[in-house]
Amino acid sequence: MAASDDLWLRSDVDFPSNGTLEERIRFLIGYAALAPSGHNTQPWSFATGPDWVDVLADRTRPLPVVDPHDRELAISCGAAVGIFEAAARRFCLETTVATSPDPEVLRSLVRITVTEGAQPDAGEIALFNAIKNRRTDRAPISWKTFRVT
Ligand SMILES: Cc1cc2nc3c(=O)[nH]c(=O)nc-3n(C[C@H](O)[C@H](O)[C@H](O)COP(=O)(O)O)c2cc1C
Structure with a gap:
């Protein structure tokens, strides 16, 4: 895979600010595809129109033993939706x-x-910047990790 094909390495400055709304939506899908997913199955696909994107469940990528009802598959698609929304706000x-x-x-x-x-506010920009910095943390979880105030 060429580096230019790697969405983790794609530059944000390549966002097509002057493109059609659908061209911008298609660029944003490149962020959604960085979402976490069960066993990294990436069980989503996307279809676009002039001002919309459908997030489709790719049920050819199930995990029948650990996820027999495609619950985590749907959660993974939901993560892609959330990241798409965060990226959209960054680009107004x-x-x-x-x-x-x-x-x-x-x-x-x-x-x-x-x-x-x-224009996005500071919190929305911070959320966008987290998209490529985020990784799943498999370290042991302790109740001490969570602060309840
Ligand atoms: C619905 C869902 C369930 C997951 N379940 C587990 C799990 O049981 N154990 C685990 O170590 N990681 C789990 N993950 C994390 C994925 O393995 C991880 O997102 C994927 O390998 C991609 O890595 P990344 O999040 O660092 O990009 C889960 C992620 C999602 C979205």
């Missing part, structure tokens, strides 16, 4: 998520509709 876009009425039939779990938006 707003998102609205609607669940699909019949995901079993349509495979589409949600449709994210995208509109022009305001």
Whole structure:
């Protein structure tokens, strides 16, 4: 794989600011694809239109032993949705998520509709910057890890 194909290495400055909304949406999908997923199965695919992206469950990538009901598969797709939304805000876009009425039939779990938006605030920029810094931490978890105030 060439370095330019590696989404972890893709430069944020290549975002097509002057492109169509669909071209921008397609760039943002490159961030969504960095989401965590059960056993790194990346069980999602995407379909776009002029102002939307459908997040589809790829049920050819199940984990039937540890995830017999595709629950974690759906959670993984949800992580991709959340990261898409965080990336959209960084580039001054707003998102609205609607669940699909019949995901079993349509495979589409949600449709994210995208509109022009305001500049991101500091918190939204920090969230965006976390997308490529995040990694799953498999260290032992202790109750001491969590501070409840
Ligand atoms: C729904 C879900 C379930 C996961 N379950 C486990 C798990 O049981 N054990 C584990 O070590 N990692 C688990 N992970 C983390 C994945 O293995 C990890 O996201 C994937 O290997 C990609 O690595 P990354 O998160 O560092 O990008 C899970 C992730 C998701 C989204």
